[in-house]
Amino acid sequence: MITILNNIMASNRFSVVDVDLTDNSVEFILYKADSRKRQEYFLIVDLSTLSGEELRYFLEQTSQEIFxxxxxxxxxxxxxxxxxxxxxxxxxxxxxxxxxxxxxxxPYNFKKNVVRYSAGELAALNGYLTRHSVTAITNDIINDILNANGGADFLEFKLNHKTGSQLYSLITRIIMKLSFLVYSPREQKLENLAGQIEAAIPVGLTETFDKILTTEWTDEAVIANVESIWGGRA
Structure with missing residues (x-):
């Protein structure tokens, strides 16, 4: 999983900061945003091999030492x-x-975000990357994954998490934990409503329809407009 996150960081304009720690028991990589407008760092660590007690020690002691x-x-x-x-x-x-x-x-030292993952989720994501020959996991690539099939598959996942895709489950978790990633739903093609209305109007009523649209319908002018358009048959 840390390999995936390292790819995401490097592919979204973050560079590695080479620092040494006194405690080398934890695998970590520090990233800094390339842009001066984004004053932020991310420290990626993998704690999957730690026991419950070791996690507690990391929280109470090791994280402060790293900081x-x-x-x-x-x-x-x-x-x-x-x-x-x-x-x-x-x-x-x-x-x-x-x-x-x-x-x-x-609340101490770092702000901490946990990215949980399963072996199945990781396999699903790596499988997608391999099938589509993806080498750099940019924000655009993440949106391509979520918007595949017109976004219908992702919508189904959101409506039914229990039977949803392991791929979407992991990707959405990553987006929620990495603030620089943004989900952009693909714009759906809108129907030409005006064209549909015009096509549905009988030929003999086209002129009447045009007058209805171009007439100014104030309260005072309603009766006069009706008589003008419909020839006094109101």
């Missing part, structure tokens, strides 16, 4: 302190929901 190591590295801007989000990869086999909530609601 201090990066802050004191001399390789980050001043805004790192307030504008860094830790994205935590966590396999769904980790069933401690209370701990997951504790990770995301922890």
């Amino acid at each position: 201090e190591d990066i802050q004191n590295s001399g390789k980050v801007e001043l805004y790192f302190e307030k504008n860094c989000t830790m994205i935590i990869c966590l396999n769904t086999s980790v069933e401690n929901q209370d701990m997951i909530l504790a990770l995301e609601e922890d």
